[in-house]
Amino acid sequence: MSPHVERVDRETLEWLIASGMLRDAETVERYRQARYGWLGGRTYPYAEHDLLRLVTDWCVWLFAFDDAFCESDRRAAEIARALPQFYAVLEGLDGGYVVEDRFARTLLEIKNRIAAHADGDQLDRWCAVTKDYLFAQVWEAANREDEVVPSLEDYLFMRRRTGAMLTVFALIDIAAGHRLTPEEWRHPAMRAITESANDVVVWDNDLISYAKESEGGNARNNLVNVLAVHGKVSRQTAMERIGTMRNQAIANMIERRPSLEALGSEAVRAYVRGLEFWISGSVDYSLTSSRYTVAWQKRLSEE
Numbered sequence: 001m002s003p004h005v006e007r008v009d010r011e012t013l014e015w016l017i018a019s020g021m022l023r024d025a026e027t028v029e030r031y032r033q034a035r036y037g038w039l040g041g042r043t044y045p046y047a048e049h050d051l052l053r054l055v056t057d058w059c060v061w062l063f064a065f066d067d068a069f070c071e072s073d074r075r076a077a078e079i080a081r082a083l084p085q086f087y088a089v090l091e092g093l094d095g096g097y098v099v100e101d102r103f104a105r106t107l108l109e110i111k112n113r114i115a116a117h118a119d120g121d122q123l124d125r126w127c128a129v130t131k132d133y134l135f136a137q138v139w140e141a142a143n144r145e146d147e148v149v150p151s152l153e154d155y156l157f158m159r160r161r162t163g164a165m166l167t168v169f170a171l172i173d174i175a176a177g178h179r180l181t182p183e184e185w186r187h188p189a190m191r192a193i194t195e196s197a198n199d200v201v202v203w204d205n206d207l208i209s210y211a212k213e214s215e216g217g218n219a220r221n222n223l224v225n226v227l228a229v230h231g232k233v234s235r236q237t238a239m240e241r242i243g244t245m246r247n248q249a250i251a252n253m254i255e256r257r258p259s260l261e262a263l264g265s266e267a268v269r270a271y272v273r274g275l276e277f278w279i280s281g282s283v284d285y286s287l288t289s290s291r292y293t294v295a296w297q298k299r300l301s302e303e
Helices: 005-019 025-034 037-043 049-070 076-091 102-117 120-146 152-162 165-169 172-176 182-186 188-208 223-231 235-261 266-286 290-302
Strands: none
Touching: 005 025, 005 037, 005 049, 005 102, 025 049, 025 290, 037 049, 037 266, 049 102, 049 120, 049 165, 049 172, 076 102, 076 120, 102 120, 120 152, 120 165, 120 182, 152 165, 152 188, 152 223, 165 188, 165 266, 172 266, 182 188, 188 223, 188 235, 188 266, 223 235, 235 266
8 A cells, every 4th residue: 555545545536626527516525435546555556646646646537537428328429529639639739729628638637747757658658548448438338329238259358448457557667667668568478468467457347346337327338247148147157257267367467477577677577566456456445445335235235
């Protein structure tokens, strides 16, 4: 746990309120109770205060965007029409392009703060995976709109993008202060261990958030329902299968470690450790955060 966690939790909430991304006092209180600073404190415990603020603010931007665009009844076309402002921010504003959307304005602020700590390669990497994340929300919204439960193959492929994990993984070497070279980032073993870590975190999230999502419009975009519907199995069996898949993904990560250690790079070692912090930290946070626990408590009381 970061020693800066309580300060960052307080500062991030103040920043979020000032951003205008939260519409009303009820939403502000819900975010206050969720204590998102503790997610950053658990997943980037090695970061100095300013960098911890940056990565935590980015995580909270993702939660706010998710609530406004993804956990909502917004149509795919509506999300698609909002993309130009976000892409203009990520690709570099020129030609007098005006950013009016409050989420896009805050995205620009985050990008500028990342640029102050990152080199060109690191910033480009984050921008690229963030664009993938944003476009993937159109696919997810189309599933909600047409009441489609995607195939397992499609879901596993797209969940690596809808979950936004590559955007937070891209900040690990910035937060750790050990720059990955482009060659290290593109190394086959690095790509493989990143993919496995991505799978673990988003599958864990599908399990933990199932109670929150199961009754809403986004229920079809959850691995539990994908396995249950297409495998024609019970919810419990689907959850157990996710556990087996998770174990294999962890085994794949462990298998990649020796070849990555052989690179002799402090940046690679710090990055792999950062992936491990994300896996354990996201579970620890989710099992104690009101964002998820309230829905489980309600479900259990109804059963």
